[in-house]
Amino acid sequence: MSNSVLKPSNLSLLKVDMTLKEVEKVEVTCLVDNNVDVLLPSTGVARRPSIAKNWYDKPLVAEHGFCAALTLHKDGMKRRLLLDSGLDPMAASHNVDALGLDLSSCECLISSHGHVDHAGGLLNLRNKLDQKQKIPLVLHEYAFRNRLVKFQDGRTIDLPAPDKSLLAKARYEIVEKNSHILWIDDRVLVSGEIPRTNDFEKGFPNHYSELDGELEADPLIKDDQAAIVNVKDKGLGVITGCGHAGIINTLRYAKELTGKTGYTLYLEECTCPADCLNR
């Protein structure tokens, strides 16, 4: 095994000449997360699905993974996109059916990073999207690296990369973009690689990447990125997956990219600011 360590890119905080346009409202529909509790009541900001009379009729499933649908509201129009796809190939698409969600108008899928608990459902979820046209799949090039986690108790867990050729065959248009990019008529900002600018969000120390057949320590997981929206009279909405870049780094970069603050965060349930230091 190589002793080399993947270094952070030479990114610094930037002033960027671009405008993230406002939306009036954004709905985040959680399609896969680590837990499900159908007895939770709705609140002013969280709407819970009704329980079917027959509990065995397509109950929502939970798993170690994450997938969300984002619906943007502007001028009476709705625009929809997906963030991630969960772990089990069937979980996200099962929950789409359980919730009765129509994804045929979904315009793109943003991958927060390449870990299998975020990318395992890509192929089956594709069947829920428009079959007549290619759907952009937006990710960082490092998302296609095989990964591995070594635990202190000696166990290892493989994190196989998504299969690029199968994704292309499924009519995803693969957009490998390492820096920020705007989507949905400039109403969603995909952060791209997030600069690591503090000394307390140290990444995932027992995480490795395969590079040219060798394993390299890869604590930074540089493919980690967030989706950012600009909600009228509210400020930024920032939606992350694992948040391996660190939440403070992510919010700081969102502010630098847009010049705006007033965050609302939507995090995957397993997101941990100290990012797995004690795993």
Ligand SMILES: [Zn+2]
């Ligand atoms: Zn992850």
